[in-house]
Amino acid sequence: MTATARPAEKPAMPHFSSGPCAKRPGWSVEALKGAAVGRSHRAKVGKTKLAQAIDLTRDVLQVPADWRIGIVPASDTGAVEMAMWSLLGERPLDLLAWESFGSGWVTDALKQLKLKDAREIKAGYGKLPDLSAVNFDHDVVFTWNGTTSGVRVPNGDFIPADREGLTICDATSAAFAQRLPFDKLDVVTFSWQKVLGGEAAHGMLILSPRAVERLETYKPAWPLPKIFRLTSGGKLIEGIFKGETINTPSMLAVEDYIDALQWAKSVGGLDGLVARADANTKAIADFVAKVDFLDFLAEVPETRSNTSVCLTFKDPAVASLDDAGQQAFVKAFTGFLEKEGVAYDIAGYRDAPPGLRIWCGATVETADVEALMPWLAFAFEKTKTEMAQAA
Template identity: 70%
Template sequence: MATISKPDMRPANPRFSSGPCAKRPGWTLEALSDAALGRSHRAKVGKSKLQKAIDDTREILGVPADYRIGIVPASDTGAVEMAMWSLLGARGTDVLAWESFGSGWVTDAVKQLQLKDVRTFEAPYGEIVDLGQVDFDRDVVFTWNGTTSGVKMPNGDAIPAGRQGLTICDATSAAFAQDLPWDKLDVVTFSWQKVMGGEAAHGMLILSPRAVERLESYKPSWPLPKIFRLTKGGKLIEGIFKGETINTPSMLATEDYLDALAWGKEIGGLKALKARADANLAAVEAYVDANDWIGFLAKDKAIRSNTSVCLTFTDSDLVAQSEDAQNAFAKGVASLLEKEGVALDIGAYRDAPAGLRIWCGATVETADIEALMPWIGWAYAQQKAELKKAA
């Protein structure tokens, strides 16, 4: 590939990080001027804002009325851990992984909780496990959208309506961008800082009636830290799901999430948010289709994420290089883009194959994706020229 000139167009916003993600279009600090700063989260104003965050989440995502929604500490990770430590062990468990965070849930189940009856199903980056092998009469833990692999669940068809086990779904980079079949999901978790571009540190825990029934009828054999406890005296602590958080939340971060939710409702809710992410993915796909030196980590479109879009360099010269050389090449491309100020934080996840990861969630403008892609071509050409010089 010959050296090419720098593109004329630059992304207006170079922030393509996969978390924390870009703020919604038009965001300024003034949007948080109504934050209940210096007020107790248990005061009327604090509780009302936390309850509104729950109510607006339910409205946009279409969460059923009989599902509980709670704001919990420690982001999505904290929400998943709360669910696993509180619910698992009552029956056999299947844990599915096709990227780094799913692998972390495997580790928790096997090495930390040391479940007696646990099966693990793992697929390499870019692929998904054989869902036909999963037994949904057991409890099943999985990510809906692999943030570090760009692989998502194709749909909920593999999950039977009459399952006996609970489905515990880490949906942190899927919520607000992909359809979540609520009748197939018993626990859903996500964080504020992904698709809606909120500030970090807070997670959302959504429980079906079946999950609540398990909480009230089953007591794990291991001790639960206070921060994980969802029941008291064998009954669900309902306050958690009415804005009474387990520990002190940031009212500034809460205001930021409320602002993002208000924007989501204003542009048309879930349908519009999904359409924006789909349009961003389509812009990447159009460029990849036109260039044979770059490809998707998730080759199968049915499982390709529309948020955490992962790309690999596919030309034969690079594929023949060592893993270290491929990583160095990809990091060089990301570094050039950052130096030019056209793309920040788009290197592949540290455990993932060499490549790039572009956040394409709803807060990213499609025009910025379209402007970015030729810059990736430019940076790639620069790195290829350096590789030839070294040879």
């Protein structure tokens, strides 16, 4: 076998973490100089900034005018939990799970909320569950893009327009990189630190008119913590969706999110963001097609994520190792790339099959993904040789 030459070029930005994700190109702390620091988020300046963040979200993400958008605490997790605790229990529930975070929502529904009339429809890593098995007379909770598996739903065609139940969609690694059919989604959640590379700890909650109707006509059987309460006196707290947040937000983080949204508009809005993520993923797909040691974890091309791209090692010398051996190989492989300053944080998620997870969201430059690819081949040969010598 011909030895792979050490690549001469490195990515200019080696940040390929799946969260917090790479900052937008050209970002610096100067982007935060207009932040309303030291001011109350309830003062006019604070409310104006928060309302601006909501308005820009609607504009870039193409959210319908009658869908409410709110900034909520505790990142995407907080937004999903808020929706589940506030809306579920009125009718039966279907939960879709094919990766770690979807499985987490199953645990919350069955073991925390203790919903009796609920069922899990699941699939293993690399696959989607049988979408035709979903009963949309039930409420449905699912992730749009499996961040830890790199498997996404291809579109919203499986969701009927005349559904009786609500669809609650965790879209945290899809929003701003994939087109979300809001007419098919009653609740959409995401966090700032994914596709736009914002800061952590803040979540977004988007509600359809149908979801608002449920909130105003249904009261859960369990008590709701203050941080989850979306209604008062049986009516939606409209202020939450105008920038009057439930708890105190970081105005630095708000400024950073506004900056990211303005950058998003500068690259063509949603169309430009999707195109950037698609180009990044294509760079990996073109490379994988040429080598014999890597493959996508997602088995069907139409379901492959264009943000959290998950890869497995199919070379027999690695694939034949037990789980601990494969994990050790991944650790050595990714450790070498990090030491070289080529790629940070690209090991697969801890609960996923051993492999790689390379973030390809819109803030990543395609030239950096392309520059990374030869290093994957070099690191593989180096790690495999060292593993054989140590055996």
